Structures are given as structure tokens and as C-alpha cells.
Amino acid sequence: MAISSTSGRRRVTQADVARLAGVSTAVVSAILNPNSATGVRVSQETAERVRKAVRELGYSPNLVAQSLARGKRNILGVFTYEPVFPSERGNFFYPMLRGIEMQVSGAGYDLLLFTSAQTDDRPRQIFAGGSNRLGVADGAILLGQEPDSSELERLVDEGFPFVTVGRRHSGRVELNWAAAGYAEATAGIVQHGHERGHRRIAFLGGVTIREQQLDRETGFRSAMQTLGLDAGPDCCWHIDPEAMDADWLENALGQGVTLILAETLGHAERAEDLLRARGLSVPDDLSIAVLGTPLEDSKSISRWTHFEVPREEMGREAVRLLLAQLDGRLRGPAQTTLPCSFIPGGTLRRIDSAH
Amino acid sequence: MAISSTSGRRRVTQADVARLAGVSTAVVSAILNPNSATGVRVSQETAERVRKAVRELGYSPNLVAQSLARGKRNILGVFTYEPVFPSERGNFFYPMLRGIEMQVSGAGYDLLLFTSAQTDDRPRQIFAGGSNRLGVADGAILLGQEPDSSELERLVDEGFPFVTVGRRHSGRVELNWAAAGYAEATAGIVQHGHERGHRRIAFLGGVTIREQQLDRETGFRSAMQTLGLDAGPDCCWHIDPEAMDADWLENALGQGVTLILAETLGHAERAEDLLRARGLSVPDDLSIAVLGTPLEDSKSISRWTHFEVPREEMGREAVRLLLAQLDGRLRGPAQTTLPCSFIPGGTLRRIDSAH
DNA sequence: CTGAAAGCGCTTACAG
DNA sequence: CTGAAAGCGCTTACAG
The missing domain is CATH 3.40.50.2300 (Response regulator)
Structure with a gap:
């Protein structure tokens, strides 16, 4: 036996309405769903009698049953x-x-x-x-x-x-x-950097690579290629912010990189910290752009060159x-x-x- | 005819599983809902045969049908x-x-x-x-x-x-x-003000009065009475912030009010603006407490004496x-x-x- | 231990 | 214009 969700009194059903109005449930259904393409047509009188019964009993259809019958849940x-x-x-x-x-x-x-x-x-x-x-x-x-x-x-x-x-x-x-469009947006930043004189551009991303991260890197590589810039094997780092250290920075600067595209704000901020520790600063000694918007911290991103994800x-x-x-x-x-x-x-x- | 939500292929039903496993749907149901208090007990073999059929067909129960049958939707x-x-x-x-x-x-x-x-x-x-x-x-x-x-x-x-x-x-x-507990919290602030020497305490609320607003005022009046303070007819304003003007402030100060309990941050800030316009300030010339936390602006409330709603x-x-x-x-x-x-x-x- | 059957509350062809 | 009946896909007493 089904337990009525209304513990106590049994819920009013379509059958109750039909009985009170002296019609079949089909008629009740047709009146309550006027735009359903059923052949049923009802006289004004009957319709009013049914509506009266609905009101008297306080009937409202069981949507679960409707769902099952219709095969559609909304x-x-x-x-x-x-x-x-x-x-x-x-x-x-x-x-x-x-x-x-x-x-x-x-x-x-x-x-x-x-x-x-x-x-x-x-x-x-x-x-x-x-x-x-x-x-x-x-x-x-x-x-x-x-x-x-x-x-x-x-x-x-x-x-x-x-x-x-x-x-x-x-x-x-x-x-x-x-x-x-991470790929397109990333390519756009490469282009933007190129227009501002940057030639040694590097990609700095995390270790975890999912679709999103892949899209960024794809965009980066294709833009570099289009511009005829060197996107050799060393131009892309896969490292998490915590793992970035002075050696990493040394290496980057040694390669003559002038612009870094950072996958996350965390990468960018970490890079800036390392620069500061050497008495250098952003963007005077190194330009950095962020490839997206952090989900949480929408304040601190504003000073960075970046793009906004249309969430x-x-x-x-x-x-x-x-x-x-x-x-x-x-x-x-x-x-x-x-x-x-x-x-x-x-x-x-x-x-x-x-x- | 019901339209399958899976446009195209018909969804696999319990009956399909039963047929493939060579049992009745009751058995399938019992195996899939082991903790249902049905009398049905099934042998290990049959259970495994059913589970195999479930896997082969990729069956998962129609939850709408379950809901209707059980009278429970979760x-x-x-x-x-x-x-x-x-x-x-x-x-x-x-x-x-x-x-x-x-x-x-x-x-x-x-x-x-x-x-x-x-x-x-x-x-x-x-x-x-x-x-x-x-x-x-x-x-x-x-x-x-x-x-x-x-x-x-x-x-x-x-x-x-x-x-x-x-x-x-x-x-x-x-x-x-x-x-x-708006009433209790409001009463608490009255008490708090009383302990700090305030005797002329006024309530400043909006024009719209619902349960929430009523609770605050009830708390205010009962606390005033308990403390033996004068909570006469003039101690409660019902006015929206926009309507508060210099005359209103004049009247308030004229009554010797030293502490105002403001229903909203809007009331409190408006009162402060009016005070400033007269060269007066909060709390030097008038103490103000806010009876709640604004839903949106959680920053600006922090300097005000107020209480927090445990949303x-x-x-x-x-x-x-x-x-x-x-x-x-x-x-x-x-x-x-x-x-x-x-x-x-x-x-x-x-x-x-x-x- | 298992099966046939009724029922959950609707909708919808199908006959009258 | 209206009614009887099957069906949506499950669960659950009730018999075997």
C-alpha cells in the first residue's frame, strides 16, 4: 500500500472529483488540461460542474502521476x-x-x-x-x-x-x-603581447591537465606558431604554484622571457613574490597575464591583465x-x-x- | 502513449530485466530494494542472474514510477x-x-x-x-x-x-x-543600553510591519517595561529611511533620546547622515544600534552595534x-x-x- | 522461495 | 459530446 505523503487524511484524487461531478476521470483530465490534444470536448455546463467539484474538494493533481502518464517531468x-x-x-x-x-x-x-x-x-x-x-x-x-x-x-x-x-x-x-573559449582568449593575449613588443612569451600552467587547461595551452601554441614565435619545448612549464622557487625564476629570466601567461592567479602571484624577493617587479621587469578569473577571489584579480570567463x-x-x-x-x-x-x-x- | 524522455530508443524497464532473467518483476524489485520489508526472499543464484541482466541491459529504475508506487519522492x-x-x-x-x-x-x-x-x-x-x-x-x-x-x-x-x-x-x-529570536535579541540590546546608562531609548522602524518587525517591537516594549523605562506612545517611530528628515531628528533630540534602535541599517545610516548635517556624530551625540544584519551589504554593518541573524x-x-x-x-x-x-x-x- | 495481480493517480487512444 | 479501458513503470500484499 502506498503511504500518502499527507500523513493522516488521504489526498483528494481525480477520481474523487469525477465522482462528485458525475463524470469520468477522462473528462476531468481534459478540462484541467485544455491544451492537451485529446479528442475530448466538454460542454460548458459539465466543465463548470467539474470546476466546482475541484474547488469544493480542494483538488490539485498529483504531479508524480502526471509525470508517469505523460512521460515528461518538467x-x-x-x-x-x-x-x-x-x-x-x-x-x-x-x-x-x-x-x-x-x-x-x-x-x-x-x-x-x-x-x-x-x-x-x-x-x-x-x-x-x-x-x-x-x-x-x-x-x-x-x-x-x-x-x-x-x-x-x-x-x-x-x-x-x-x-x-x-x-x-x-x-x-x-x-x-x-x-x-579558453583557447581563443589565450591566443588573444599572445597576440596582444606580441603587438606590445613581446617575443619571448612563456606559458605557465599547473600539473593537473584537464580540458580547460589543455584548451589554454592549445591556444597558446597555435598563436605562437601563427606569429612565427619560438614555442619550443621549454616554453611551457607545468608546475604548481607551491613548487615554483628561485631556481625556476632564474631559469625563466635566463631564457630571456619577457611575458608569462599564467594559468591561475596563484601562479601569477607566486611569480611576483619570487620577483620581489630578487628586487624586481611586475610589469617593469617581467610582464604577466592571467588566463582566466579566479572563482572565489574576484577582488585581487582586477589589477592583472587577464580575461573573464562568462560563467x-x-x-x-x-x-x-x-x-x-x-x-x-x-x-x-x-x-x-x-x-x-x-x-x-x-x-x-x-x-x-x-x- | 507516453513519450519516452529518451527520445529515440525506448528506456529499459524492470519488465525487460525480468524477462531476460526469467523471473517476475516482483523478484527484480525485491533484489533491487533489499531493505524493503517485502516477504520476498530470493536465492543467491537468481539474485545474481537478475543483477547480470540489470548490467547487460544498463537498467536503472524509473524514479517517477517508484515515487508513484511508494507514495514517497525523496x-x-x-x-x-x-x-x-x-x-x-x-x-x-x-x-x-x-x-x-x-x-x-x-x-x-x-x-x-x-x-x-x-x-x-x-x-x-x-x-x-x-x-x-x-x-x-x-x-x-x-x-x-x-x-x-x-x-x-x-x-x-x-x-x-x-x-x-x-x-x-x-x-x-x-x-x-x-x-x-528578534524579540529576545532586541530586548537584549535594550538591556545592554540600560546597563550603559541609557534611559530614553527609542525604536525606529519602517512602515511595513510583518512578523519580523512586530517581533522586534514586541521585544523592545517588553524590555522597556521590565526595566521600568518610559515606553510611551512617542517612543516608536514607523517611518521609512527616505522619509526621515531634519524635523524628525529635531523631534527625536528634543525628546532627550540618547539611544535609537534602528530596524535596518538604512534607518541607522540615514539617522547618522542627518546628525552629521547638524554637526553631530554617532555615538558622541547619539547612540544607535541596528536590529539585525542587512542581507546584502555585510561590510558596512561591522562598525555598528547590532545582532546577527543566524540565517x-x-x-x-x-x-x-x-x-x-x-x-x-x-x-x-x-x-x-x-x-x-x-x-x-x-x-x-x-x-x-x-x- | 516465487508468481500473478492489484494498485499508485494520472493521460490518452479507442469506441460509442 | 462522453465513457470504459489500457497503459505509464514501479511496489506490495496475497496466494501458491
């Missing part, structure tokens, strides 16, 4: 591997969530946040306990970095419609995403793509790259291109 | 009358949402944000279009101010379980809430109350008042109590 899932609302301050997902809400509201969908997938402090799993919890939703938006792409592949195998915010790659299946717009676009897929308007892989906006800042200066 | 609704994620900066609901997520995660519930209720720019409605959209959830948390209490009353009439964050009152029905804890407690109701652990009205914490600040100074 729910969009939002899945994050970490908590959606992390700390008091650092508000990782906020811009994306804001974009998602803006775009989804008015489209007649509710947003389901998968908080139940949380097991202790470990990252959440989509397929925890064997069943795909996302299945309550018609489709889902995925935020944040996943541990590996196997869950995404399994989702695709199941035919479950979803879009990630940020580019994701799988060797086996096609994924849908709304991503930032809100990525959220909106992800919803657009997902809805288009659910509508059937879009069949194949849906992939959008959104432009980042360049922020001049003051850490990249013009130099004499004594080449 | 979804908690979160309803706000305004957008959940308002502006880039001002993050109204963030602390509460954070509390809600913290408490709900691990309890095995997902969080449903009712974004579909949005109609243009008007405030959202629970009963938009006749049906109670909240019904997809087992119960709901309501955030923010509602236009009127009629929707809440109708929800209660329907027997739908919900808890508001913030005290709500209806003359007709009992409501459940997790609220801040995160209110979110957590609302979830606790709701879950307790859903469990049946709690039957009657669930109402919790949470203490606010006093922040001394520097705008309330000790004076000679030349009474």
Missing part, C-alpha cells in the same frame, strides 16, 4: 560533484546557477539539485547505489570537475540527455557542453542546449564555445622589441 | 517568491540555502527549486494555474516574504507539509517555522523540522526560535545616567 537536474553552496564566501557555482535559473525560469521547468548523492565528504556520484538518480529529471546540467569521465559515458549510454558547463572530452562518446552565460547556454535537445530541435552533439572578455589590467607593459 | 522543495539567485553580488538566500543543503545532504533527499512558477517579473505563486506545483516534493521549505498568507493557508488546508524560514502568522491555521542555522533547522514531520516524529506545529548573536560594534557608548 524538471531539469543540476548535478555538482561538490556541494552546490560551498562556503560562506567563496561561491563557486553562483554565477552559473544564476544563469541557469534565469534561462530556465519561464520555460516551465523546475530545478532539481542532487544533494542526496552526497556520501560523507567524498565527491558525489551520479550512479551511487546502482540507480541513476538523475532519472527523476528530464535532463540535467552538470557543473564542476568530475573525477573521471566514466560516469558521463555511462549517462550517454543510457541515453540520458545532459549538458556540461565547461568542455568535457571522452574518447568513446560525444558529449554536450557550453564552454568558455553566467555558460549556465544560460547550457540550459538552452538542453531544452533544445529535449524539444527534439537539436539531435547531434550540442557544443557551444562562448567568448571570454579581455581585461587590460596593468601587468602587461609595452617593451622595445629588440629582436 | 524530494524536498524550496520555494522562494523571488528568484533564488538574484544578483551577481547581493545573495539574499545564500546562507539559508547553504544551511538547507548541509542539513538535507546525507538525509537522502534532493532539493527542488521551483523556478517554473515564475511569471514575467511578478512574484511567483505557489498555486499558479490551479495546481500546487509543490506537490512533486514530499514537503517544502519556504523562503522570503510572501505577498499574503492566503497561499500558506491553502497549503495547510491541502495537508501539504512545509516549514517557513522566518516566523509566519495566520489567524486561521497553525504554521511551522524556524525563526530568528544558515535557520535553514538547517527548517530542514530538521520538515524531516521530522515527514517521518511522523513530529505531529503538531513545529516552531523553533533561534538566538541571534550580539555584536558590540562601536555605535553605542556609555553615558552618565543623569536621570
Whole structure:
């Protein structure tokens, strides 16, 4: 026996309304869903009698039953591997969530946040306990970095419609995403530096390399090549900020590098600290640009030459793509790259291109 | 005919698994829900055969169908009358949402944000279009101010379980809430002022009076009475900051008021501006305390004597109350008042109590 | 230990 | 214009 969620009194059902109005449930259904393309046509009188019964009984349809019957839920899932609302301050997902809400509201969908997938402090799993919890939703938006792409592949195998915010790659299946144009934006900064006289430009990134990081480096290399600049094997460092030391700086300066493109603000700040320790400064002795915007600390980035990631717009676009897929308007892989906006800042200066 | 959400291939159902494994759906169900108190017991072999079929077909249960059959959805609704994620900066609901997520995660519930209720720019409605959209959830948390209490009353009439964050009152029905102890906190500040020599203490609030505002004033009046202070008809202003002018200040100072309890930071700052215009200052010429924390601007409040509203804890407690109701652990009205914490600040100074 | 069947509350062809 | 019935995909007493 099913337990009514309304502990106590049994909920009023369509059948109750039908009985009171002296009609069949089909008629009640047709009156309550006037735009459904059912053949049913009802007289004014009957309609009014039904509506009266609805009012008297305080009936409101069971949406779960509607979902099951219609095969449509009007729910969009939002899945994050970490908590959606992390700390008091650092508000990782906020811009994306804001974009998602803006775009989804008015489209007649509710947003389901998968908080139940949380097991202790470990990252959440989509397929925890064997069943795909996302299945309550018609489709889902995925935020944040996943541990590996196997869950995404399994989702695709199941035919479950979803879009990630940020580019994701799988060797086996096609994924849908709304991503930032890291490659283009990075290439743009290379170009910008070149116009200001820089010839020895280096890329400084972390050890962990995902799609995002790869895009930056790809953009860097292709721009260097286009400009006919030397992008030899030594022009790209893969090192985390903590590991950067005086030797690293020595090496960089020794190579004659004049402009560093730092993957994160952490890299840039660390480089500046090391320069200061040698009595040097940014941008007088070395220009530095940051390839993005930190998620948390939006204050300290402002003085740096960098580009802004359109996080809100990525959220909106992800919803657009997902809805288009659910509508059937879009069949194949849906992939959008959104432009980042360049922020001049003051850490990249013009130099004499004594080449 | 129902349209499969997976446009294209039909989704694998329990029946497919049963067929492949050569058992009935009841057996599949029992194996997949081992802790359900069904009489069904299955042999190791059969169980393995079923699990193999599940794997082969890539089956995952349809949660909507489970919900309908069980009468339980494992979804908690979160309803706000305004957008959940308002502006880039001002993050109204963030602390509460954070509390809600913290408490709900691990309890095995997902969080449903009712974004579909949005109609243009008007405030959202629970009963938009006749049906109670909240019904997809087992119960709901309501955030923010509602236009009127009629929707809440109708929800209660329907027997739908919900808890508001913030005290709500209806003359007709009992409501459940997790609220801040505005009355107690306000009384505490009166007491604090009294200990520092203040005798003429005034209350300065807005024109709109809801439960929250009422609680502050109640706390003020009762504390004044307890201390034997004069809380006559003139001790409470109901005026919005914009309407406060030089005449208002004249009147206040003329009454010999030494301490003002301002409902909002807006009131306090306006009062200070008016004082400055007369060459006076806070707290030298007048002490002012603020009865709460602004939702947005958490920076500028810090210098003021005020109390902090435990928004995160209110979110957590609302979830606790709701879950307790859903469990049946709690039957009657669930109402919790949470203490606010006093922040001394520097705008309330000790004076000679030349009474 | 297993199966057939009813039921959760709707929607929707299909007959009258 | 209206009604009886099947079906959405599960769960769960109830018989064997």
C-alpha cells in the first residue's frame, strides 16, 4: 500500500472529483488540461460542474502521476560533484546557477539539485547505489570537475540527455557542453603581447591537465606558431604554484622571457613574490597575464591583465542546449564555445622589441 | 502513449530485466530494494542472474514510477517568491540555502527549486494555474516574504507539509517555522543600553510591519517595561529611511533620546547622515544600534552595534523540522526560535545616567 | 522461495 | 459530446 505523503487524511484524487461531478476521470483530465490534444470536448455546463467539484474538494493533481502518464517531468537536474553552496564566501557555482535559473525560469521547468548523492565528504556520484538518480529529471546540467569521465559515458549510454558547463572530452562518446573559449582568449593575449613588443612569451600552467587547461595551452601554441614565435619545448612549464622557487625564476629570466601567461592567479602571484624577493617587479621587469578569473577571489584579480570567463552565460547556454535537445530541435552533439572578455589590467607593459 | 524522455530508443524497464532473467518483476524489485520489508526472499543464484541482466541491459529504475508506487519522492522543495539567485553580488538566500543543503545532504533527499512558477517579473505563486506545483516534493521549505498568507493557508488546508524560514502568522491555521529570536535579541540590546546608562531609548522602524518587525517591537516594549523605562506612545517611530528628515531628528533630540534602535541599517545610516548635517556624530551625540544584519551589504554593518541573524542555522533547522514531520516524529506545529548573536560594534557608548 | 495481480493517480487512444 | 479501458513503470500484499 502506498503511504500518502499527507500523513493522516488521504489526498483528494481525480477520481474523487469525477465522482462528485458525475463524470469520468477522462473528462476531468481534459478540462484541467485544455491544451492537451485529446479528442475530448466538454460542454460548458459539465466543465463548470467539474470546476466546482475541484474547488469544493480542494483538488490539485498529483504531479508524480502526471509525470508517469505523460512521460515528461518538467524538471531539469543540476548535478555538482561538490556541494552546490560551498562556503560562506567563496561561491563557486553562483554565477552559473544564476544563469541557469534565469534561462530556465519561464520555460516551465523546475530545478532539481542532487544533494542526496552526497556520501560523507567524498565527491558525489551520479550512479551511487546502482540507480541513476538523475532519472527523476528530464535532463540535467552538470557543473564542476568530475573525477573521471566514466560516469558521463555511462549517462550517454543510457541515453540520458545532459549538458556540461565547461568542455568535457571522452574518447568513446560525444558529449554536450557550453564552454568558455579558453583557447581563443589565450591566443588573444599572445597576440596582444606580441603587438606590445613581446617575443619571448612563456606559458605557465599547473600539473593537473584537464580540458580547460589543455584548451589554454592549445591556444597558446597555435598563436605562437601563427606569429612565427619560438614555442619550443621549454616554453611551457607545468608546475604548481607551491613548487615554483628561485631556481625556476632564474631559469625563466635566463631564457630571456619577457611575458608569462599564467594559468591561475596563484601562479601569477607566486611569480611576483619570487620577483620581489630578487628586487624586481611586475610589469617593469617581467610582464604577466592571467588566463582566466579566479572563482572565489574576484577582488585581487582586477589589477592583472587577464580575461573573464562568462560563467553566467555558460549556465544560460547550457540550459538552452538542453531544452533544445529535449524539444527534439537539436539531435547531434550540442557544443557551444562562448567568448571570454579581455581585461587590460596593468601587468602587461609595452617593451622595445629588440629582436 | 507516453513519450519516452529518451527520445529515440525506448528506456529499459524492470519488465525487460525480468524477462531476460526469467523471473517476475516482483523478484527484480525485491533484489533491487533489499531493505524493503517485502516477504520476498530470493536465492543467491537468481539474485545474481537478475543483477547480470540489470548490467547487460544498463537498467536503472524509473524514479517517477517508484515515487508513484511508494507514495514517497525523496524530494524536498524550496520555494522562494523571488528568484533564488538574484544578483551577481547581493545573495539574499545564500546562507539559508547553504544551511538547507548541509542539513538535507546525507538525509537522502534532493532539493527542488521551483523556478517554473515564475511569471514575467511578478512574484511567483505557489498555486499558479490551479495546481500546487509543490506537490512533486514530499514537503517544502519556504523562503522570503510572501505577498499574503492566503497561499500558506491553502497549503495547510491541502495537508501539504512545509516549514517557513522566518516566523509566519495566520489567524486561521497553525504554521511551522524556524525563526530568528528578534524579540529576545532586541530586548537584549535594550538591556545592554540600560546597563550603559541609557534611559530614553527609542525604536525606529519602517512602515511595513510583518512578523519580523512586530517581533522586534514586541521585544523592545517588553524590555522597556521590565526595566521600568518610559515606553510611551512617542517612543516608536514607523517611518521609512527616505522619509526621515531634519524635523524628525529635531523631534527625536528634543525628546532627550540618547539611544535609537534602528530596524535596518538604512534607518541607522540615514539617522547618522542627518546628525552629521547638524554637526553631530554617532555615538558622541547619539547612540544607535541596528536590529539585525542587512542581507546584502555585510561590510558596512561591522562598525555598528547590532545582532546577527543566524540565517544558515535557520535553514538547517527548517530542514530538521520538515524531516521530522515527514517521518511522523513530529505531529503538531513545529516552531523553533533561534538566538541571534550580539555584536558590540562601536555605535553605542556609555553615558552618565543623569536621570 | 516465487508468481500473478492489484494498485499508485494520472493521460490518452479507442469506441460509442 | 462522453465513457470504459489500457497503459505509464514501479511496489506490495496475497496466494501458491
